[in-house]
Amino acid sequence: SSPDSDGCTPELEKAGLLNKTKIAEGGRKLRKNWSPSWVVLVGNSLVFFKDPKSQTPSSWKPGNSRPESSVDLRGAQLHWANELSSKKNVFKLRTVTGNEFLLQSETDSLIKEWYNTIQNVIDRLDRE
């Protein structure tokens, strides 16, 4: 059986390196500051790690690395947002608390996978 066959540890859905900038906090607009972020989708949360050195699937585990921030996906909204940046492959994630993030990758297939995976989690939470 898997190490988490009791289901008590949230499932790691996806992890990878994306470019990230926060553009609003509680509905208040912020100045863009793009930087690479190690992004981990686990359970109902999207977790951001600052340290691009810890780019392994195990880096999300408690104790291995300190998350920079974490986003609750319940009630969140996801939209493609290429009009919000000169970069390609940009989507916007808005939380119920009015925090807004842009996420971007140069790799088309990669950003589509992230978009679909995050949207699936949001949809699952909407049905609960």
Ligand code: I3S
């Ligand atoms: O939407 P903006 O304001 O054109 O975003 C650009 C700026 O944030 C820029 O920094 P300054 O605040 O120093 O102007 C960033 O370097 C750019 O990356 C931002 O635009 P893109 O199109 O890359 O999202």
